[in-house]
Amino acid sequence: MAGGIRCPARRLSCRAGRREIRRRAFNRQDKQESKGGRGMSAQAQAGLFSLDDLSIDDAGTRPGFRLHRLELLNWGTFNKDVRTFRLDGENSLLTGDIGSGKSTVVDAITTLLLPANRIEYNKAAGAQKKERSLMSYVRGFHKSARSEIGDSSRPVALRGPGTYSVVLGVFHNAALDKTVTLAITLWATQEAGQPTRFYSIAEGDQSIKGDFADFGADIAKLKRRLAANGAKTFTTFDQYGAAFKRHFGISSAQAMDLFHRTVSMKQVENITHFVRTNMLEEDDVETRIKNLLHHFDDLKKAHDAVLRAKDQIRMLEPVRENAARHASLTVDYNNAHQQREQLSPWFTTRKLELSEAHLLELERAGAKLAEQQTALTEEVGRFNLALADLRDDIRNSGGGRIAAIEGELARLSIESSAQRGRYTSYSEAAKVLGLFEPEDQVVFDANAAALPGVKKHLAEDNARLQDQRTTLDRQRSEASEQVGEFKVELKSLLSRQNLLPGWLIALRERLCEGTGISISDLPFAGELLKVRDSEAAWEGAAERTLHGFALSLLVTGRHYAAVSDWVDSNNLRARLVYLKVPDGSSPRPAVAGTLAAKLSIKPGTPMREFLLDEVGRRFDHQCCETMEEFRRYPKALTINGQLKGGGRHEKDDRKALTDRSTYVLGWDNHDKIARLRSSLEQAECHARTAADGLGRIDGQLGNLGRQQQDIGTVTSVGSFAGLDWRTTVRTMESLAQEKAVLESSSDILRELTERETSTKARLDKATKKLGDLGERIGATKNSIQGITEQIADCHESLAETPLTSDAGLLAEVGRLAQLALESEVLTYKNTSKIESKVREKLQAALDALQLRASRSAEATIRFMTDFRNKYPSETTDLDASLEAAGEFNKILAQLAENDLPRFAERFKESLTQNTIHEIVGFNAFLDARKQDIVSRIGEINESLARIEYNTGRHIQLEPQSTSDPEVREFGTDLRACSEGSIGAQEQYSEQKFLQVEALVERFRGREGRTSLDERWTAKVTDVRNWFTFSASEKWTETGEEHEHFTDSGGKSGGQKEKLAYTILAAALAFQFGIAAGPGNQRSFRFVVIDEAFGRGSDESAKYGLELFKRLKLQLLIVTPLQKIHVIEPFVANVGFVANETGADSQLRNMSIQEYRAERDKRGR
Known part of the structure; x- marks a missing residue:
């Protein structure tokens, strides 16, 4: 341990030398600043990273707010009595055995400075999430016991509901001579859930015993006492946090988050994440997005109005078109109907004219025929007298036998012809009936015997076919009746x-x-x-x-x-x-x-x-x-x-x-009309099918009828003699031979016979001509009578239905008649045929016009109904009928001529002047924020350049544009929404709206993708995510890169910790406002590092402690006993935590000197 203690004299000499170095650095920075240097001022940089390693300034005061005292009451295993940890604004060490309660003290500090929902309690000690909670500290859960039912465990609490817990921290700023006390009072009202709490801030030194005791169970009384002593109370952390941040000069929202992460941070695994989270401010884009959504909502309303008007026009145009078509077809139908009504009088008039002309021709022809008849009658008389004289002469010359033979031959000729006819009819009938040709008496008799069986078979077939015909006729009648009923019903439904x-x-x-x-x-x-x-x-x-x-x-x-x-x-x-x-x-x-x-x-x-x-x-x-x-x-x-x-x-x-x-x-009734049409088609199909069946049955019955006639033909021949024409022919041949012999015996008789034959031929010719002439005269008389009656009928018809005086209508009927004539000429005979032809064409045209008009009416009403169903408010006073077509057309005209242009102009104005401007502003804000980040990294790099990371080298952060496709695509989409959008010539642009809509709807959150879009929005609008960051270790003298890395992977544990301390130092300086320089006395200087120094190497721990010392930060280092020898040269106070029973943690305060003395005493 002795090797870890520095000589005080050496420290003082080092301090004097470093003061001189700092003075020279200040002078150099002042000169650079006077020359217009970029980045932080020389004074700020010197104040941030002074080379003086003392923790107090020249006046003997430590800068910023520092924790002087922490008091705990009923917090975790610190039960019943108040425990106090005295730091006196100095670097301090919190140590003790594992499980003694060190992390409980750390969690008390973080609870004072951070909202509970942001804290992962006991995180530094490696606890599982939710293993500890605010309620577990308030109730004092310290172990688990088997539940009553024995299949699970339950936590055991030191305190029940209704017991109060207090965490109090006193912070002092010696430079400003100000003291601020922060406190949180908590109590549980039930076994589980979250404890009730309130926060308090006092400008002055408070204590639990002096200010938070003797109030019984009356929280209101406690709050009144605190207020009387000048403290302010808060029910929410947001209000409380904002207040203590003002006191401590913390302007960054990320400062306390960084404080929290520092507690358990050991290394920087990912530089990009660390820089984004701890060194760059989070952007307030929510308000801007709300403004954009607000403007887009107005734009959407304008766009919806345009779409609504367009949709209404789209739905009304078929109404107008079909109504106009129906009106046109109705006019055409009426014209065709008038033409059809005039067909009869027009053709009757033409027939009358042609008949009267033909009557004159018949009368002239009749007179000529009468004259010819008189002359021919006289000529026939003369021929008859001459023929009678010739016959008398022939009889007197031996022609009696010849005459008898001729008479017999004439009779036999007639009989032979009759026999041949009967034979042919009989043979054909017999063949149809399956009988044989009657060549002799035997065959004739065989046919007669087989005839009864044939008759019976035909009778049975006839009965069967008649039954089938009766059934089909009934089916056709029923189907035809249905067709008629359906047509009447369909016509009725189409009109309503x-x-x-x-x-x-x-x-x-x-x-x-x-x-x-x-x-x-x-x-x-x-x-x-x-x-x-x-x-x-x-x-x-x-x-x-x-x-x-x-x-x-x-x-x-x-x-x-x-x-x-x-x-x-x-x-x-x-x-x-x-x-x-x-x-x-x-x-x-x-x-x-x-x-x-x-x-x-x-x-x-x-x-x-x-x-x-x-x-x-x-x-x-x-x-x-x-x-x-x-x-x-x-x-x-x-x-x-x-x-x-x-x-x-x-x-x-x-x-x-x-x-x-x-x-x-x-x-x-559209559905019923459709179904009725389907039923009509089915009924017509059934009627046609039945008619076709009747046709087939009638054909078969016709065949049976002809077979019955054939039976009659066969039965009508009573004997074979009626068919034996061959015998008759042989008799005639014999008589002819006899006549030839007689005629060859007399020349006079032959001459008389020749003259008789010649006279007879001339008489026959004249008689025939006279008969033909009589027939012609009779026909002419009949024609005259018929034409006379026809003329009378024409006059009668015209009297009932006179011809119109409308020349145009008559001309159109005449044109139709001429078309129907084609290459024919109109006569009195074909007027009816041509009229029928024209009438058929006109009726077909009328039927087609009626069908088209009906469909147009149906379509008009259907489109009207669709419009009324979709837009009931616009059609309250309108019904779906042809009579209302004019009103629907008025709505269409109003939409097309007034509403749509007005809505489109309003949409254009909202798009270009509001929404696009908002997007342009949003884009400009994000671009400015992007430049702010680049500038901020530049400032941080200037500070990092003053920290010697390794001998002759320093760390620089390097930003790069992210390759994240979502962020890059967002930037492209945002620019696309604003590019080419603003200008006097900008026209209505559906495409531009769709671009904006696609972007805004993601901001709003699409249906079914709300959570996904919220994450996307938070990601792409946070400009920090537009960058990735890496670290470059550079030579200070040349600026050349020594090593480049994006995280601390691949490095040793000590190297990772050293990089973490370096970047963390820069982050803390900015977030706590230390970068403002010596003039910024209102700053927060307290940092807790839980077990980080204890886990790292001795060398990296010393590097970090030296670095934080230069930043003039107050450190509370939490570490187990085995690492104290590394840390103790840098601390002034020691807090020793012990928990011998596991349910009662004790906290002992010692100066570092007392700790050393006691340690040495125990060592002896």
């Missing part, structure tokens, strides 16, 4: 918004027309009720239960008399239920879980209160998820539609619960 059946709407229209009451004054209940969207699963059951009520007409008292009179005096041809709505109704609140609670009422209806009462009274059925619930309630409904009430149970499954075509609740 409710889901009620068309016949009911038609009945109301009749009623309103008969009474003069507006339709809107007589709503059906179904138009005003619907199932809530959130209760969609119950929609089918609700529709079935409320179906009858939904079809009830609601009649107010004002219209009751008129409605009841009209209903009574008219044949409704349907069933109508109407309810009288009283003038005043008391709404019945719907009970949760009932059917009534699952319904919503159309907003704005004046019958709301009546419906609330009626629905709440009539449909208070409990909606049950299970049958157990259903059986439990007197009125209940299941999701499958089973209804219960008054002991009566009902379930009507005649129609599917999910058949939405029968739904009647609500005021939006």
